[in-house]
Amino acid sequence: MKTTQEDWTIEIYPKSKLFDLKLKELWHYRDLIALFVRRDFVAVYKQTIFGPLWFFIQPILTTIMFMVVFGGIAKMSTDGMPQAVFYLSGIVLWNYFSTCLSGTSSTFVTNKGVFGKVYFPRLVTPISLIISKLLTFGVQFTLFLGVYFYFLLFKESQIHPNAMIMFVPILIIITGGLALGMGLLITALTTKYRDFTFLLSFAIQLGMYATPIIYPASSVPGKMKLIIMANPMSGIIETFRYAFLGVGNFSWGALLYSFIVMIVLLSIGILTFNKVEKSFMDTV
């Protein structure tokens, strides 16, 4: 009976190898990713008449608020751009980042019901979340494009789009990657000790002010600029604005920096996540 053939299809051990990412398995579950995306996106506006149009409300109201408070009252610079376009460009991209981050960082806690019953690669849920938020971003991005073209075509303005627009998809990928990496790391760290979760929503709020969204990076004085640009999202927002509007501190260095931070965070995030996912049910 002692067989030497090791042709097992499933082998369960206490610990997995550090770099065993099970990508093949993840690929097998691609349909599940697609269905989760659909669920997350569709379930939000079930039983509404306007459906996905509701995704417009939040950025519109935020933009108006910013125009009143920061543009109207505080009279902060927008690099000579129309306020609506300037704020909206920052808000739309930042929204994508912050919703992805807050979503993925609670992966284990929000999904413990399903995770506690069936096995599927746990990475499926955060990945599907990133994709479904991308759809939301897509909707809000069309809003931005609408406002943008209105100002570009029908209004006198200093808007100068340029070839960097080609890089916008890459900017979005880096944003998603950054949020995923951070989110995975945070969710892995908070399954047992929830301390970080108290910090997170607060940190996301503050993070917005540490990113050039309501102000252009060019208006930040000397030393503070270094701090602001250390935030990997700063380079992305600035590049995004530069591509569409032709203003802002675009530099390849900042973009490369964001990219490297993303790769590092993503690697650490996935490794930690994989280490925790096997037995998180015991501690969550």
Added chain:
Amino acid sequence: MKPAIKIENLSKQYRLGSVGTGSFAHDMNRWWHTVRGKADPYLKIGESNDRTKKGNSDYVWALQNINFEVQPGEVLGIIGKNGAGKSTLLKLLSRVTAPTTGSIKARGRIASLLEVGTGFHPELTGRENVFLNGAIMGMTKKEIASKFDEIVDFAGCERYIDTPVKRYSSGMYVRLAFAVAAHLEPEILIVDEVLAVGDAEFQKKAIGKMKEVSKGGGRTVLFVSHNMASIQQLCSRCVILENGTKIFEGDVNKAITRYLQNSKLDAQLKLVDRKDRTGTGNLKFSDFRVIREKTNESIDCIISGDDVIFQFELIGGSVNNVNFRMQVFDSSNHLKFLCNNLHSASAFKYVKGTNKVQCKIASFPLLTGDYYVNLRCRAENEIQDDIEFAFEFKVENGDFFGTGNIPAIHDGILINHKWEII
């Protein structure tokens, strides 16, 4: 033949108490040991998982050194009391959590019939949920699509398929969820009857599906149950778990007897030591046991339909006209039946010393539940001995009629009968 599942030295340790600064200190200590390349200091300690006793350690072994193999096409029953480690074993098998030590190896896809409706989203329609649920269980979209009509047909809710499942009746919801699970067709199927929700009809359907799966497809089934009748019907081999360890593996009938002996209720005072009794005391009950006639072994849990013997010991002097009465009550104090030798036979004559008396009951008629017995002995028109709650026993549903059909009734008793068209 190569085994379908091979479990080696499988153990699972849990930490008791809450997570906080105390567990953090342990975590740091564990981490410090790992950094220096030493073994986890908390793996050495830990006690077996006996809930009733207060332990000295913060760690318990929910499972300890489990080893067994399951052959392809085999239906293996896993039995054990609550807290024996059955669910932990299933959790490890379904990869919900990882073992502390040891390994599980398997050939083929493992799926469980217990997690019916996992991931159903109330806002989505039946159709969307079928796909979502199927995908969670590891099916591809194509597989689900090819079985979709079958699933809807099985669930019998075609009319509602494009309605959000939150509008479903609970029965419809369960049926749809079960239909998906039932069409999964994995190589290894896990069925946990203990956790199975739903009504009797649904449970019957689950059992039916299991029979079909194990007989038809040559697929491997792990069956966890408290119901000895279904274990007997379905399984070819059994494993008994107790306090996290495997105490028996082998033939089903032997396993069942072993389990019934094991499900002993908490130690009771021996009859001879009981003080709460009335009567003259010339004759006194000193001991009792229940014997399963088929195996001639003493048990604490009776299966409906089995032939059993209630056996008593008495001490006392020589008397005439002895009369015994045994009343059986259910846990809500309703008298179910009584046995009196004046009804079924005649008074006994008694000789001095220790005597054994027995009362045979063919095809035991009670349903699942806890019961207790009041005993009384009269002689010469005087009560000699009377004990209330003389002993308790459990009953498990069984194949009373010998047809394999377990009646899904919760009250009343079973009675042998015969239907005929004349």
